[in-house]
Structure formats: structure tokens, C-alpha cells
Amino acid sequence: MSLVEPPSAVADAADGATRWVTDGPYDLHQTLGILLRSNSDPSIAVHPDGWWMAFSTVDGPVTLRLVQGPPEVSGAQVIDAQAWGPGAASALDNLSALLGEGDSWSDFDAGTSPSGTPFPTPLPHHVLEARRRNKGLRLPSTGRIVDSLVPTILEQKVTVIEARRGYRYLVKRYGSVAPGPAPEGLLVAPSPTDWLAVPSWEWHKAGVGPQRSATVMRALRSAVALERLALLPSAEASAKLQTIPGVGQWTAAEVLQRTHGCSDSIAVGDYHLAKFVGFALTGQRTDDAGMLALLEPWRGHRQRVVRLLGLTGARAPRFGARMSIQDHRGH
Template sequence: MSSTRRLTVPERYQFAASVRPLLVPKHDPCGRFTGNDFWLALRTPDGPATLHLHRDGDGLLATGYGPAAGWALDRADAIAGLRDDLSGFPALAASHPLVARLAKTFAGVRMPATGLVFRSVLRAVLEQKVTGKEAHRAYRMICTKLSEPAPGPIELMLPPDPAVIAATPYWVFHPYGVEQRRTQALQRAALVAGRLERCAGSAEATARLTALPGIGPWTAAEVVRVAYGDPDAVSVGDFHIPNTVAWALAGEARGTDERMLELLAPFTGHRGRVCDLFAHGGLGAPKFGPRMPIRSFAKF
């Protein structure tokens, strides 16, 4: 059983660049993007659902599947980034020539907002202090081993139920490459997932998340940027972003969190969006020294 809804998109809307951040690179058990089609499995307050967005001419055709198809369709425009509010940003972007140029080039990119907090907590906690390759492998294994198939016509897995994550012994996560510290942080969030999902906005969610041991400003920012489409969320504590910001805005090869926030201050309200623009533009500071090694906790 399915239902549909047609969505109008803004001029120059970039479909792929707007929705791809919702998926783990290369392969995501809970979603898929192919050409003009985006699929996303959702564990919603109303139950499981799968949302399909199809780029159709000048708009999007949204189709929902499963018991919570209605919830998915009501949220479809936000998930596509169509509730993203750019008012005021062009004036801020004009204060720096590079930001102004990137804002014009990527004017069609919108920030999605899933409205689902724990879904983003899972990925953000797994990405703490490890390489993306390690984190994404763990994410794939957890979604495959600890969840169930999503409704709809294609094979996807639902994001894991927080109750299952909370009840699973920490050593079960070890073969997935997740050590006890990250597992316990994830399980603490899973225990209060219901309260997290009821947060009124990114400020409340940030406060609740950072009150949990093992979850700091970086993780909270990664979560609210996706769950609420918060354009001001800055991932303080990131390994690369302070250097990228310092290089892009001041020509400095290395930067601290404090320097990053100083340089981003003129863009308050859209600081996270500016960081995203640097990523879309492929900007990065010069690299020095060896890369972070890829470790396997599963073999320890």
C-alpha cells in the first residue's frame, strides 16, 4: 500500500547534492540514490516507512510505503531540503568573496531535515574519533545485523530500533569494529531516544545530547544539522574542519576550534552552511604528516 505527494522545487534545485548527505557513502542498507530516484527507510514515531523521491520534470514525486507512509509524506519536503530557509544568507555570504562565489555556485543545494534524532545519533557516534571507512563499515553491519527489512518495493533495512541497541550486550558490537566507549555512548542515547525525538528543536536536542556521557559538541552538531537542518551547527572538535575554515577564509594552513569560530562569526546563523559549502567546493587545507591509520577493533 502506498500514497503519493507532488513537491515543487526551487529554481536550480540540486537533487543529488541535497539528499546524498542522508546516506552513508558507497552503500547504505537504509537508503539508495540512483539517477533520479532517492529511497530512504525510516523508523518514525508512527512506525516503519520507506520514502521514495523521484525527480520528475521540474519537481519531485514523493511516494510513501508502510504503516507510517503518511508521516513520511508529511515530512517529504523537509527530507528533500525544501524547508531550508536561506533568507538572509546571500547578504552574509557577500562579506567574503570565496563564500559569495560558492553560495552562487551551489545555490540549488538545500539542507535536509529528517525530523528523526536517533537515526543521526547512530551514525554520528560511530564516526567519533575513527576514519570514515571504519565508521561506515560498522554502520552497515549494525543496520544489517540488528534491524529488519523496511516496507516498500526495494530491499532496504530499517534503521535499528533504539530499544534493540540499548538491550544488546556491548561485546556484540565488538566484531562490528565498535569499542566499548562508543557502544556505551550509543546505548545511553538509545535509552532516552523517546525524549530525544520529542525535542522542540536543535537547541533542546543539543542540550539533551551533550548531557549524555560520551556525546560532545561535535556529535551533537552532526546530529542536529541533519535531524533539524540546522544551518548554524558547527562541528567543534573535528579533525579537518578548523583547518579547512582557516585556509578558506584566512589563508592559514592550520586552525584551532577557537580560530574557526572567530572566522565564522560573520556568518552566524549559517556557520554550518558555510562549512558545507567548503565541502561541496572540494576545499581543504594543505596536508602534512601521515594519515590516520585504519584500525580494526574486531581483531583486538
């Protein structure tokens, strides 16, 4: 995989542009899909003309457009990137990590752990088949801790619908317009300073309870230190995240899946995940301990296995109580 200079027509249309080329399979939608917080995510827009993303960098805000072209005759896959705004150069410098260049599946495909030890239990046929059909999947690394941490905290112990509704409200209220010729409505999420300025009644209007809003506030008072975690190995970054009161194993795992492309990060404590993994691997639902036991033979690649299970089409039966959507905004 490599970055090469794009055609001049592409470069002239933006503050910065480049082309990312890989000689193997690649799927932009599968790779970046984990970053999308619903189809109405205010900071990501997926259109026929590409993926549009707005976010903050150390140099300022940026709008990034990514387009996957048809495979070249050689089989190479091409992603063209254009960027607008003060953060254009910074965003393009991090492009290969965002697109998953550092995520190697070679050990997984060889049936070994990252240390080279053979799997004690072979992967199930349907997982191998999902991998065969989805060779273009990569695990992205955004390197942006705050942008991942805030919406993840908002998803703690509530339905995804409720959490994403609140996140959408707050970004629209306190975010900023994306630079350049961005799609209408595309926004840069609030900076740590802007998040810290959100008054209590606005959290309430967003349906975010005081426990979650307080966790966001505690975390972002050390925003500079938080962003440095992107430079640490996944295990160390996870441990440091969990020193923040209100940030536990589930939250840290969800963050690192996006910021570090962590191939072994498992969201223990997720309301549905253990049941799904149990059903997908054994036909029976299980709990967190059972899920970890089932995935243990593939330690080092457990997140890869979970992602592939999601691509098998398996769905756990829905029985029993479901988490209800609550709305306290009118109270």
C-alpha cells in the same frame, strides 16, 4: 514551495504518494547528500530511478522513493515521492521538512544575519561564487534524532571508514528489510529496542569500542525523550543532547545538521574541519578556536558557509600524521 497531489498513476503504485513543487532552484542530491553515510549506506540507496530511503516513523517502517524531474516550463522544480509501509503517511507528512522547505537562504543572500543585522565582514568571493552556482542547496530536517545520533556516536574519535564499516555491520545484523519494492539490500535501521539488545560481542565484531557502545546504550534508554528533541529549537536540543555522558559539542552539531537543518551548527572537535576551513578561507590551516574566529562574522549562517566552502573545491594539504584505521575484531 508546496505539496500537490501527484498523477493518479504515481499514487496507485504505492501506499502513499505526493508531489513537492518549488518555484526556485532545487537540487535533491546536494540537499540529501549529508544524510548518506557512504555509498554503501544500508538505509539509503541512490539509483538512476531516484533516492530510496528506509526508516522508522511513529506509525512503523517506511520505504520512501524520491525522484527529481526536469524543471517545468515555469521554472518550477518537481520532486515526486512514493512511500510504502505502515509509515507511509507519516513520512509524506514530513516530506517538506526532509526536503528543506523550512530552510530559507534569503537572509544569507541579502548579506544579513537571521536577525537582519548586516554581516560585519562581506563573504569571500569564492563563497559567493559557490552560492551562485549552487542555488539548489537546502539544509534538510529529518526530525529523526535516533537515526542520526547512533551513527554519529559511532564516528566519535575514529576514522569515518572504520565507523561506517561498523554501522553497516550492525544494521545488516539487526535492521529489518525495507517494505515495498525497495532495492535489494535496503534496510530499516534497528529500533531503539533492537539497538539496546545488541550484545557486547557484536559491538566488538563491529569494531565499536566499549566507550562508544556504552554511549549509544545510555542515550537510547531515553529514546522517547530523545525523539521529542526534534520539536525543540536547535540550541535547546543541542544543550539537552549534551547532558548525555559521552555526547559533546561535535556529536550534537553533527546530529542537528541533519535533524534540524541547523544553519549555524559547527562540528567543533572534528579531526579535519578546522584545518579545512582555515585553508579555504585564508590559505593556512587553523585549529577550532581559529575556525570559530574566522566564521564569527557570519554567525547564524556558519553551517551554510562551511557547506559552500565544501562546494568550492578547496582542499587542505595533507601533512603530518593521519588517524589510523584500527581493527580489533579479531582480538
